[in-house]
Amino acid sequence: MCSFLVKDSHGFLDHLLYESVLDVPIRMELMQSFGFCSWHTWQLPALPSICSPDTGYSIFASDLLRKFAYLSSSVEEGIGKKRTLKSFLAKSRRRWLSRVKQKACPACRHVSQFETYHLKELLEFIGDEEFLEAYKASSGICLPHFFLVQERYSGHGNFPLLLEAQRAMAQSLRNTLEEFIRKQDYRFRDEITSTEARAWRVAMEFVAGKPGVFTNEMGHDRVRTTRTGGISADRVSVQSTAFDRCSLAQLIEQMKGSKEATFYLKQALPQDLLGGLRDLASQKIHLSVEFVVEELGNVEYLRTLYSLGFSLLYGIGLPAQTVVLLDGKRGYMLDDHQRSSGRRLRPLKNAEDLYLNLLWRRFGIAVLLSGSIKEVDIKSGLFCLATEGSREQWCRFKKADTNELPQVGSNVEVFGWERWNTRVVELLDVYPIRRE
Numbered sequence: 001m002c003s004f005l006v007k008d009s010h011g012f013l014d015h016l017l018y019e020s021v022l023d024v025p026i027r028m029e030l031m032q033s034f035g036f037c038s039w040h041t042w043q044l045p046a047l048p049s050i051c052s053p054d055t056g057y058s059i060f061a062s063d064l065l066r067k068f069a070y071l072s073s074s075v076e077e078g079i080g081k082k083r084t085l086k087s088f089l090a091k092s093r094r095r096w097l098s099r100v101k102q103k104a105c106p107a108c109r110h111v112s113q114f115e116t117y118h119l120k121e122l123l124e125f126i127g128d129e130e131f132l133e134a135y136k137a138s139s140g141i142c143l144p145h146f147f148l149v150q151e152r153y154s155g156h157g158n159f160p161l162l163l164e165a166q167r168a169m170a171q172s173l174r175n176t177l178e179e180f181i182r183k184q185d186y187r188f189r190d191e192i193t194s195t196e197a198r199a200w201r202v203a204m205e206f207v208a209g210k211p212g213v214f215t216n217e218m219g220h221d222r223v224r225t226t227r228t229g230g231i232s233a234d235r236v237s238v239q240s241t242a243f244d245r246c247s248l249a250q251l252i253e254q255m256k257g258s259k260e261a262t263f264y265l266k267q268a269l270p271q272d273l274l275g276g277l278r279d280l281a282s283q284k285i286h287l288s289v290e291f292v293v294e295e296l297g298n299v300e301y302l303r304t305l306y307s308l309g310f311s312l313l314y315g316i317g318l319p320a321q322t323v324v325l326l327d328g329k330r331g332y333m334l335d336d337h338q339r340s341s342g343r344r345l346r347p348l349k350n351a352e353d354l355y356l357n358l359l360w361r362r363f364g365i366a367v368l369l370s371g372s373i374k375e376v377d378i379k380s381g382l383f384c385l386a387t388e389g390s391r392e393q394w395c396r397f398k399k400a401d402t403n404e405l406p407q408v409g410s411n412v413e414v415f416g417w418e419r420w421n422t423r424v425v426e427l428l429d430v431y432p433i434r435r436e
């Protein structure tokens with residue numbers, strides 16, 4: 001059983017690294033689980049070089065380190081704002097891990113399904129005479145796996161057959177070990193057979209399972225510690241008394257007294273809110289505003305947000321409804337109902353947790369670059385822009401065939417997404433610049 005699991009783990013990791021290193025869902029998944037467990041991480045170097053475990057792991061690890069940087073810097077800010085360092089750390093004990101790790105290792109989740117299926121299948125098949133004979137002749141399953149079967153399926157009709165086979169195996173292994181011990185006496189040393197000499201290795205696997213399959217017992221089980229630490233729910237929960245609601249104008253007022261405001265949106269903001277933000281942008285106040293957007297295809301709208309002078313970030317896995325977070329502490333959800341009175345923002349209960357959870361839903365930033373076209377590669381739909389700061393940037397339209405590529409030597413301004421972990425800018429639009 002252990003060998004199956006090791007083999008299956010390899011297959012899973014092999015496939016994942018070969019096919020889906022740059023897949024966003026996989027990377028999101030690994031962000032949530034904070035990478036692989038120790039067992040699976042250490043299987044990576046053994047993968048064939050065609051899977052490029054070096055590149056793949058570099059990409060995943062850089063995501064995780066980015067996540068850690070967000071966490072530690074947001075906590076550092078918290079220390080400055082609240083309490084003393086000591087009381088702050090005492091309060092946030094354990095929560096750091098639960099904040100970076102919301103799920104178990106994806107390879108483990110895959111392999112554990114496989115394990116359940118095969119343990120059950122073993123019990124089914126062992127009722128077959130031929131299979132039972134073959135099982136008895138094999139080295140069987142390890143004891144930790146046997147205990148798992150006992151725990152889950154001891155009521156199964158075939159369990160006594162497995163128990164009997166397992167007892168016989170244990171007895172025979174014990175006999176071999178005892179022979180080996182007996183022959184330690186110098187008079188019998190020459191009589192030790194190769195089976196007896198190897199028996200302690202067989203016993204290691206029989207008693208403890210293959211390396212890594214069963215965890216050590218130092219109490220480091222990261223999944224369990226995270227669970228008891230309380231995984232902060234991803235769901236947006238709201239305080240929904242009509243009394244607590246606030247209006248868009250009140251939000252703008254609150255923003256004036258804040259240092260930082262972040263909007264997470266999957267749809268355009270209401271016109272009056274955008275108007276209020278425009279006014280805010282024209283005033284000289286000390287406030288940094290970020291927009292994290294997902295599935296917003298309207299380039300003109302994105303350009304408008306960008307031109308307000310606020311940061312525009314590329315988000316993935318955002319809540320369905322627009323959320324505004326102020327200073328990482330207070331938050332509001334924008335109501336869908338256009339007809340509801342002036343109070344359209346509902347305060348969020350878990351604003352602080354949501355703030356941290358959403359921090360790592362950012363996968364890139366909008367950039368506006370200008371320069372001249374240095375090189376065009378029609379086949380791949382790529383072009384290279386030499387910017388004024390003598391930076392050379394390769395760019396590409398998301399759908400290569402729908403847009404005409406600019407000509408070499410022309411001066412353009414490009415607006416697009418600089419996605420983290422890919423060096424090519426994903427273009428939203430290109431505008432020609434006229435030079436005097």
Ligand SMILES: [Zn+2]
Binds near residue numbers: 001210
């Ligand atoms: Zn096993």
Ligand SMILES: [Zn+2]
Binds near residue numbers: 109
């Ligand atoms: Zn794992």
